[in-house]
Amino acid sequence: MKIFRDIVEMQRWSMEQRISGATIGLVPTMGYLHKGHLSLIEEARVDCDLIIVSIFVNPTQFGPNEDYGKYPRDKEGDIEMCEKAGVAAVFIPDVDTMYSHDASVCVIENSLSQGLCGQSRPTHFGGVCTVVAKLFNIMQPNVAVFGQKDYQQVAVIRRMVQDLNFAVEIRVAPIVREHDGLAVSSRNMYLSNDERQQALSINSALNLAHESFFSGQDSAVEIKNLVIRQLHEHCMDVDYVEIINGFDLNPVETVQMGDVVVVAAFCGKTRLIDNCIL
Numbered sequence: 001m002k003i004f005r006d007i008v009e010m011q012r013w014s015m016e017q018r019i020s021g022a023t024i025g026l027v028p029t030m031g032y033l034h035k036g037h038l039s040l041i042e043e044a045r046v047d048c049d050l051i052i053v054s055i056f057v058n059p060t061q062f063g064p065n066e067d068y069g070k071y072p073r074d075k076e077g078d079i080e081m082c083e084k085a086g087v088a089a090v091f092i093p094d095v096d097t098m099y100s101h102d103a104s105v106c107v108i109e110n111s112l113s114q115g116l117c118g119q120s121r122p123t124h125f126g127g128v129c130t131v132v133a134k135l136f137n138i139m140q141p142n143v144a145v146f147g148q149k150d151y152q153q154v155a156v157i158r159r160m161v162q163d164l165n166f167a168v169e170i171r172v173a174p175i176v177r178e179h180d181g182l183a184v185s186s187r188n189m190y191l192s193n194d195e196r197q198q199a200l201s202i203n204s205a206l207n208l209a210h211e212s213f214f215s216g217q218d219s220a221v222e223i224k225n226l227v228i229r230q231l232h233e234h235c236m237d238v239d240y241v242e243i244i245n246g247f248d249l250n251p252v253e254t255v256q257m258g259d260v261v262v263v264a265a266f267c268g269k270t271r272l273i274d275n276c277i278l
């Protein structure tokens, strides 16, 4: 497995692979890899000849009071996991490599990124779009795979790809859950044992929403209240609960098949997100 830390070397290698006829699948990550990331790698493997995993904790997508400093990092473990998973190359730049001190261009999506996570994290999606655009330019993948857990992120990136004409196909892999239903996330490692139990209420609340909808309830307010009650009963601090149209991300009043229940809630200091496509 190749390990690149330099942009030009990474770019040159990717270009050579593309010229030789290989298809590249990119899995962009912030490292501290887990089975959720492995499922993205598996998705990329379906019809790409080579998989590149990028590992970069991107400072520009964290707000000033967020967890950039303490975000978990394990470069050695990540490299080992990628090697075992049959990844062709890993790109691990450092911050100064990715962002020159006088960088003055960024990519902002102005519509889909406004609500939901964008409300409480106003600079987040600008950081995500900018780094993903850079990664696409560096790796020139045919396919890039993202997780459904970050539902809004996928929608925003799809829009960026469409509006800026990136020649990359965006694929989405389903949410991977622990045996007890908690959505797998690098941030789960912040949770104490008690908080982890509390956090299970997110998945159980989503299950209640799902059951309620498929038992005939189509009022978004009623379903949202059910979800919020379940979260409050487990002392979760709700950031948002919304039922949205899966394409434009606008909140709906009457729920239909294909709409998405999206949740962001704090468990202690840890902000967790999850969703369920109805």
Ligand code: PAF
Binding pocket: 028, 029, 030, 056, 058, 061, 128, 131, 132, 150, 153
């Ligand atoms: O989903 C993530 O881990 C990050 O937002 C991404 C897409 C790797 C960009 O830093």
